[in-house]
Amino acid sequence: xxxxxxxxxxxxxxxxxxxxxxxxxxxxxxxxxxxxxxxxxxxxxxxxxxxxxxxxxxxxxxxxxxxxxxxxxxxxxxxxxxxxxxxxxxxxxxxxxxxxxxxxxxxxxxxxxxxxxxxxxxxxxxxxxxxxx
Numbered sequence: 842x843x844x845x846x847x848x849x850x851x852x853x854x855x856x857x858x859x860x861x862x863x864x865x866x867x868x869x870x871x872x873x874x875x876x877x878x879x880x881x882x883x884x885x886x887x888x889x890x891x892x893x894x895x896x897x898x899x900x901x902x903x904x905x906x907x908x909x910x911x912x913x914x915x916x917x918x919x920x921x922x923x924x925x926x927x928x929x930x931x932x933x934x935x936x937x938x939x940x941x942x943x944x945x946x947x948x949x950x951x952x953x954x955x956x957x958x959x960x961x962x963x964x965x966x967x968x969x970x971x972x973x974x
Contacts, residue, residue: 867923868920868921868923872920873920873921875920876916876917876919876920876921879913879916879920880913880916880917883909883912883913883916884913886909887905887906887909887910890902890905890906891906903952907948907952910948911941911944911945911948914940914941914944915937915941918937918940919937924936924937
């Protein structure tokens with residue numbers, strides 16, 4: 842008998858934990874409900890922050906909303922995409938780290954673009970408009 846894994850596994854072995862190194866995370870009903878509840882909370886809090894005008898500073902509000910967005914992405918990846926350190930020999934956690942890096946670049950780039958649009962394209966003061974040709 843060879844100590845190597847067979848070339849193919851049948852579905853019964855893979856489903857019941859007798860897989861040879863290809864263990865993938867599987868969600869339970871409880872994990873899906875937990876992920877859903879966290880997603881609703883992480884959506885409702887930023888909505889409340891903006892609608893209630895909780896903070897005077899728009900910068901603080903924007904930073905908190907971006908933070909909640911980043912946390913929500915991680916929640917979705919863990920609870921709905923089943924990313925953990927054990928699945929696929931740790932490659933899914935590498936995908937999570939890569940995704941976090943891309944999210945950080947996208948969020949900071951979006952803030953940079955919005956800032957420059959705000960600075961360079963906002964309406965002028967009435968005095969400035971009087972001096973226009």
